[in-house]
Amino acid sequence: DAGITQSPRHKVTETGTPVTLRCHQTENHRYMYWYRQDPGHGLRLIHYSYGVKDTDKGEVSDGYSVSRSKTEDFLLTLESATSSQTSVYFCAISDSSGGSYNEQFFGPGTRLTVL
Amino acid sequence: GNSVTQMEGPVTLSEEAFLTINCTYTATGYPSLFWYVQYPGEGLQLLLKATKADDKGSNKGFEATYRKETTSFHLEKGSVQVSDSAVYFCALRGYNQGGKLIFGQGTELSVKP
Numbered sequence: 001d002a003g004i005t006q007s008p009r010h011k012v013t014e015t016g017t018p019v020t021l022r023c024h025q026t027e028n029h030r031y032m033y034w035y036r037q038d039p040g041h042g043l044r045l046i047h048y049s050y051g052v053k054d055t056d057k058g059e060v061s062d063g064y065s066v067s068r069s070k071t072e073d074f075l076l077t078l079e080s081a082t083s084s085q086t087s088v089y090f091c092a093i094s095d096s097s098g099g100s101y102n103e104q105f106f107g108p109g110t111r112l113t114v115l
Numbered sequence: 116g117n118s119v120t121q122m123e124g125p126v127t128l129s130e131e132a133f134l135t136i137n138c139t140y141t142a143t144g145y146p147s148l149f150w151y152v153q154y155p156g157e158g159l160q161l162l163l164k165a166t167k168a169d170d171k172g173s174n175k176g177f178e179a180t181y182r183k184e185t186t187s188f189h190l191e192k193g194s195v196q197v198s199d200s201a202v203y204f205c206a207l208r209g210y211n212q213g214g215k216l217i218f219g220q221g222t223e224l225s226v227k228p
Contacts, residue, residue, distance in 0.1 A: 042218035
């Protein structure tokens with residue numbers, strides 16, 4: 001299994017509080033991604049990173065920010081959590097070779113509940 | 116923009132039945148196509164992939180063929196087992212899209228003994 005961990009694995013918080021989720025990898029992969037999984041929507045990309053301090057927005061980035069200060073860690077922050085951000089959050093990593101992107105490996109997920 | 120549509124679930128089958136999960140896509144250029152599987156309480160795992168038209172991806176008895184003429188990538192298995200019970204996601208990686216994946220909504224499969 002690819003070395004990806006997410007923390008915390010479960011979190012319950014209240015509306016308006018800040019929340020930070022952490023993704024940590026030991027594979028030295030260049031690309032990292034944050035997705036959210038909701039019933040009927042599959043997985044949707046929130047933000048992604050193509051290197052240290054290089055990040056970009058995905059499909060559903062409003063209300064989220066990210067940071068990547070070192071290769072192995074990619075942080076997702078909800079500045080002021082809302083109930084619509086209750087979801088399961090997955091981190092993924094990938095690399096490239098020969099000019100092509102390799103498969104994405106997924107972490108175990110973080111279940112976030114915003115009351 | 117690019118999108119993926121999967122057949123709705125849940126799909127309930129008896130053990131040893133034939134499985135088809137339909138997946139169609141909309142994309143410009145030449146996307147790569149994937150099937151991921153998610154077992155209960157776990158993250159997603161790549162099941163199979165195809166990177167160009169007419170390619171057939173296969174793994175663990177599952178197969179899918181990249182059909183550009185019908186923009187489809189249907190997942191099939193000849194004889195399902197109880198252990199195949201999971202949620203299956205079809206996904207595409209668009210050409211020149213920075214490695215990002217676009218997922219279908221997922222199809223839950225339940226296999227009964």
